[in-house]
Amino acid sequence: MTPNDVLEEFRSAGALLEGHFILSSGLHSPVFLQKMFVFQDPARTERVCRALAEKIRDAFGPVDYVVSPAVGGIVPGYETARHLGAKAIFVERENGVFALRRGFTIPEGARVVMVEDIVTTGLSSRECLASLQEHPGTMLGAACLIDRSGGKADLGVPLVSLVQLDIPAYAPDQLPPELAALPAVKPGSRSLKSK
Ligand SMILES: O=P(O)(O)OC[C@H]1O[C@H](OP(=O)(O)OP(=O)(O)O)[C@H](O)[C@@H]1O
Numbered sequence: 001m002t003p004n005d006v007l008e009e010f011r012s013a014g015a016l017l018e019g020h021f022i023l024s025s026g027l028h029s030p031v032f033l034q035k036m037f038v039f040q041d042p043a044r045t046e047r048v049c050r051a052l053a054e055k056i057r058d059a060f061g062p063v064d065y066v067v068s069p070a071v072g073g074i075v076p077g078y079e080t081a082r083h084l085g086a087k088a089i090f091v092e093r094e095n096g097v098f099a100l101r102r103g104f105t106i107p108e109g110a111r112v113v114m115v116e117d118i119v120t121t122g123l124s125s126r127e128c129l130a131s132l133q134e135h136p137g138t139m140l141g142a143a144c145l146i147d148r149s150g151g152k153a154d155l156g157v158p159l160v161s162l163v164q165l166d167i168p169a170y171a172p173d174q175l176p177p178e179l180a181a182l183p184a185v186k187p188g189s190r191s192l193k194s195k
């Protein structure tokens with residue numbers, strides 16, 4: 001699958017949104033990739049995750065465990081693991097901090113890859129990787145469907161992606177006027193609170 005094929009999957013799923021978005025990192029952007037519009041279609045998800053699994057195998061060799069950060073990473077983590085013949089587990093926020101819960105464990109000596117959906121600043125990926133540091137297993141590297149940092153995000157481990165884009169993102173006090181004029185929405189799950 002070429003980067004254009006992958007982008008076309010996002011485009012035809014209606015996942016390329018334009019407006020004013022507050023991202024997980026707190027940055028603001030005129031573009032949001034609503035990956036859940038891709039993941040609601042299992043056939044589409046299979047196509048992109050099969051391609052990601054191939055890239056992972058080429059970059060890192062055999063993989064035993066895929067670990068993903070909830071919520072966005074769970075579906076692509078599972079589907080990519082299926083193509084790798086690996087187990088799929090996830091970290092989720094406990095008092096705001098990613099942790100392996102539900103009794104998930106990683107065996108000693110396991111070959112592990114972290115799979116994210118989208119990388120913007122790499123903050124969520126770094127938090128996920130940090131949460132795994134005290135656990136057994138060898139972290140081979142990270143993978144995502146779309147790296148919208150233009151390759152600038154530094155995870156501290158190698159990152160492979162299907163598509164690299166350089167999408168503008170702004171600090172809240174540095175918004176261009178045309179963006180500031182639009183009402184802002186925050187689609188992600190970080191800091192989501194139940195009522
Ligand atoms: O590279 P970053 O700057 O961390 O941004 C990318 C992260 O943002 C989104 O997660 P979010 O926290 O919005 O929640 P979600 O996984 O529930 O969508 C996305 O799933 C990545 O995890």
Ligand SMILES: O=C(O)c1cc(=O)[nH]c(=O)[nH]1
Pocket residue numbers: 022023024025031032033034035072118119120121148188
């Ligand atoms: O940075 C984010 O929070 C983010 C960007 C994006 O395009 N899609 C997404 O799900 N999260």
Ligand SMILES: [Mg+2]
Pocket residue numbers: 069070071072073124
């Ligand atoms: Mg996420």
